[in-house]
Amino acid sequence: MPLFNVYPLYNITPVSAKDVYVYDEKGTEYLDLYGGHAVISIGHAHPNYVAAISNQVAKLGFYSNAIQNPLQVELADRLEAVSGCKDYELFLCNSGAEANENALKLASFVTNKSRVIAFKNGFHGRTSAAVAATDNPGIIAPINAQQKVTILELNDIEAVKTELEKGDVCAVIVEFIQGVGGLDIATKEFFEEVDVLCKANTTFFIADEVQSGYGRSGKFFAFQHYNVTPDIISIAKGMGNGFPIGGILIHPCIEAKFGMLGTTFGGNHLACAAGLAVLNTLEEEKLMDNVNEMSVYFIEKAKEIPQIKKIKGKGLMLGLEFDFEVGDLRKKLIYEYHIFTGGASNKKLLRILPPLTVKKEHINQFFEALVDVLKN
Ligand SMILES: Cc1ncc(COP(=O)(O)O)c(C=O)c1O
Numbered sequence: 329m330p331l332f333n334v335y336p337l338y339n340i341t342p343v344s345a346k347d348v349y350v351y352d353e354k355g356t357e358y359l360d361l362y363g364g365h366a367v368i369s370i371g372h373a374h375p376n377y378v379a380a381i382s383n384q385v386a387k388l389g390f391y392s393n394a395i396q397n398p399l400q401v402e403l404a405d406r407l408e409a410v411s412g413c414k415d416y417e418l419f420l421c422n423s424g425a426e427a428n429e430n431a432l433k434l435a436s437f438v439t440n441k442s443r444v445i446a447f448k449n450g451f452h453g454r455t456s457a458a459v460a461a462t463d464n465p466g467i468i469a470p471i472n473a474q475q476k477v478t479i480l481e482l483n484d485i486e487a488v489k490t491e492l493e494k495g496d497v498c499a500v501i502v503e504f505i506q507g508v509g510g511l512d513i514a515t516k517e518f519f520e521e522v523d524v525l526c527k528a529n530t531t532f533f534i535a536d537e538v539q540s541g542y543g544r545s546g547k548f549f550a551f552q553h554y555n556v557t558p559d560i561i562s563i564a565k566g567m568g569n570g571f572p573i574g575g576i577l578i579h580p581c582i583e584a585k586f587g588m589l590g591t592t593f594g595g596n597h598l599a600c601a602a603g604l605a606v607l608n609t610l611e612e613e614k615l616m617d618n619v620n621e622m623s624v625y626f627i628e629k630a631k632e633i634p635q636i637k638k639i640k641g642k643g644l645m646l647g648l649e650f651d652f653e654v655g656d657l658r659k660k661l662i663y664e665y666h667i668f669t670g671g672a673s674n675k676k677l678l679r680i681l682p683p684l685t686v687k688k689e690h691i692n693q694f695f696e697a698l699v700d701v702l703k704n
Contacts, residue, residue: 338659340352347372348685358668359666362682367568369683370613372683376608377606393594397600410548411548421574424452424453424564426453426591431576432498434576439499443477444457444460444476445497447481450501459472464673482518485521499533502534504519504554508672510674523554533558533560534560536562537550539681543566543619545619547643626680641680646679646681649678655675667694
């Protein structure tokens with residue numbers, strides 16, 4: 329049976345990986361500055377992670393959400409401690425889209441409203457309400473387009489105010505650093521005013537931290553760079569370092585009811601073991617300090633390259649903007665220099681999303697290659 333052909337693929341077949349390196353079947357080493365799309369947080373095949381998953385699967389990999397699962401409780405407690413998000417409650421699922429889907433559903437349930445405000449160039453996943461809130465008509469099928477979503481420009485606070493005052497908006501969903509769209513960030517004033525407007529209009533403020541969370545921005549969550557209190561925070565990607573796990577942190581103003589949300593696989597034993605290993609390693613290895621240090625170093629090096637017109641993003645969620653499309657540049661980096669980087673909807677932007685363990689020597693390796701490619 330052929331695979332349903334939805335992905336344009338690079339002709340590379342990774343078979344193993346260690347920390348920031350990925351190896352193909354011939355043993356060729358690739359520097360991973362893409363992190364499998366911002367997923368690898370504590371590094372590929374981290375020994376704590378391998379041990380935690382291996383030990384757990386040998387004991388109990390899965391049982392449904394009909395029984396006590398102390399690993400979920402431990403994960404929620406560790407997440408509260410490491411993220412600093414006090415008093416939120418945790419619902420576990422399996423992916424970023426599912427996290428946003430649950431966030432939007434919860435907002436609609438509790439406010440009894442149904443329209444969503446989202447932003448230009450935003451990306452929230454490919455399921456029903458999440459994809460409807462994504463600014464890409466090419467991935468929205470007619471069934472998704474039935475959702476009531478209004479897409480506004482980032483920083484247009486007057487438009488947000490006008491829409492919220494109409495009284496039918498259940499949620500405003502935002503990425504505090506846009507990922508797929510190209511690393512744009514709204515102003516501090518905008519984020520903080522949206523937060524106030526949401527509270528004044530009984531609208532839930534949803535922080536989509538699927539990509540920017542788990543330390544990638546230099547703080548545990550990107551919204552923590554601002555004075556805001558999201559009602560719901562969606563998480564995935566770095567949360568499992570590659571193991572499929574997602575979730576939403578839910579503000580205590582929202583009361584749970586049996587049956588309101590649910591999932592078969594979400595929060596299973598193996599996923600929790602992976603999630604715990606990630607949180608413990610992030611803390612033990614002080615990876616957020618490394619993110620901040622390496623971010624400064626990376627930006628300094630980027631500033632030395634005249635072809636780079638803009639450096640965007642925060643922490644290790646960075647974008648280098650050129651005045652030409654970067655498709656060929658990415659191909660050369662991968663095939664000739666064996667370095668993975670990311671692209672964005674903005675075709676002139678090279679995205680840098682390495683494991684949070686990346687070191688100066690890896691950044692130097694990238695810039696040496698980049699200078700070399702740009703010469704030719
Ligand atoms: C900000 C953001 N939200 C949601 C998603 C969807 O996550 P998933 O692909 O795990 O469904 C992504 C994926 O790239 C994302 O970047």
